[in-house]
Amino acid sequence: MKTGWWLLRAVFAVLAVFGPIEAGRTEEVFDPRKPRTFTDTQGRSLVAIVQAMEGDQVTILRKGGQSFTVDKALFSDADQIYFKQWHLDAMGLPQKLDERIQPGKEVTLALPELPKMKDGNETVLKFRVPENFSYPDPVPVFVWMSGGGGSNNYNTQLCPQEDFLLIGLPFAEGTERPSQCMGRGEFDDMHAYQKLLLDKVFEMVPNIDRRLCVMGGFSNGAHTTCSYVVEEPPGYSDFFNTLIVVDGGTRRDDNNARALKGRHVFYAYASEGSHIGFQERSLEFFFSKADKDKLLVHQFPGGHAFPKPVQDMAAEWIKNTVIPDRMSATEE
Secondary structure: OOOOHHHHHHHHHHHHHHOEOOOOOOOOOOOOOOOEEEEEOOOEEEEEEEEEEEOOEEEEEEOOOOEEEEEHHHEOHHHHHHHHHHHHHHHOOOOOOOOOOOOOOEEEEEOOOOOOEOOOOOOEEEEEOOOOOOOOOOEEEEEEEOOOOOOOOOOOOOOOOOOOEEEEOOOEOOOOOHHHHOOOOOOHHHHHHHHHHHHHHHHHOOOEEEEEEEEEEEOHHHHHHHHHHHOOOOOOOOOOOEEEEEOOOOOOOOOOOOOOOOOEEEEEEEOOOOOHHHHHHHHHHHHHHOOHHHEEEEEEOOOOOOOHHHHHHHHHHHHHHHHHHHHOOOOO
């Protein structure tokens, strides 16, 4: 709620007691615990600290113990910069991001210190910053894993790229193919490798909106997506609250009753092909573990593929169901 004018006049009266700030004062190093001289838009100054901030309102505490909640717009441009610094510090976020993090730009990172990707090439991490990125506003994330031997390419078709941080997550050389891992619970090496990649992205883009974190994949990528909720690896087992699983799945669930609790799940599978064998187990898993109002299951005609109509269906589901449902929730 906006502060009443009576309180604003009172604050201005307090400010008037201190008089104009001295010309040429140099800015101090940011320290939220240290009293600071704030200046209003008319040049009147006040020594105080910031107690709290919500929306366009800031609560300041005078040295004598009196506090006021006022509109941030009453203060100078230099104070606006300080308010942003205070907000970032309160959220535990860095004051500045890597200069490569720019709206609408792809970031490519060569990581020769990590194991190679499954295709034998040096690990290269790729992700795309959304067009509407404005730090420190929270940004949703979409992690995609391709089929076969994997890929570091992110997916631009399923989640709005103007709003989502898009990440391509490859598989590591020397790890078992996910189709072999899923029956034996041997994803540990894969999870450890991918955790290093995700840690790197979220170190560079720390303002993730935990209300909407999507992971998805096709074929081997779908197997690996399921492994994150079935096997609960350290780091990201509870991170992703929306899953897109296409013509892949799981052969085991270890009676993990909470595996899909509260998550949105899109599961699409082919009517023909070699993956028919474990589809019944996957269907049993999704129907028994997922919340019915958050689950969409679709069988498409033909063999092992991720056809365009199914991509469109998943994108529509994200846009019209998942985003409204999850973004209406309180931020986690």
